[in-house]
Amino acid sequence: MSMLHLKLETDPRWATIAEDNIEEILTDHAWCEQKAATNAITIITHNPQYEDMVTDLLELAKEELEHFQMVHEIIKKRGYKLGRERKDHYVNELYKFMNKGGSRLQSMVDRLLFSAMIEARSCERFKLLSNRIKDQELSKFYYDLMVSEAGHYTTFIGFARKYGQHIDVDKRWKELVEFEGELIKSYGKSETIHG
Numbered sequence: 001m002s003m004l005h006l007k008l009e010t011d012p013r014w015a016t017i018a019e020d021n022i023e024e025i026l027t028d029h030a031w032c033e034q035k036a037a038t039n040a041i042t043i044i045t046h047n048p049q050y051e052d053m054v055t056d057l058l059e060l061a062k063e064e065l066e067h068f069q070m071v072h073e074i075i076k077k078r079g080y081k082l083g084r085e086r087k088d089h090y091v092n093e094l095y096k097f098m099n100k101g102g103s104r105l106q107s108m109v110d111r112l113l114f115s116a117m118i119e120a121r122s123c124e125r126f127k128l129l130s131n132r133i134k135d136q137e138l139s140k141f142y143y144d145l146m147v148s149e150a151g152h153y154t155t156f157i158g159f160a161r162k163y164g165q166h167i168d169v170d171k172r173w174k175e176l177v178e179f180e181g182e183l184i185k186s187y188g189k190s191e192t193i194h195g
Contacts, residue, residue, distance in 0.1 A: 007181025
């Protein structure tokens, strides 16, 4: 996990919980992709002046929607149903870290780092699934997504560093890594992507 700098790795037993609840994990995963696309569009909406970031985040949003579609296809093919959207308690808790009262730039940098963290944790979870579940189709699917999420992580953290020159982005990222490291101790026990 060195590339992602996460403090704490997920307990491998989480993959077993996920595999025992494939329909539930696929529904939760589908909605995670939808939220990721929405998040990218929200960042664009608030920060349209950064042309290169808008360009890259439009691509990213499109990719997340394609992932949503891919998960939905798997759900249909297996005779499952896309259930209702699930609350993502992990993301809601992580959101509390974000600076709500700072400058517009500070808010943007925090939003980008928050997004990078979610991608990093998703990437770590997908890696675990791809390595540990017996279902060959899903194992390959999660491997491919892991590679994609790692790219998204790099995109978000790259723009935070590029436009946050007057903010100590690395210090802020370290604080978020610490915060997430504590937060994730309560997770890894339920059949959701971040659960």
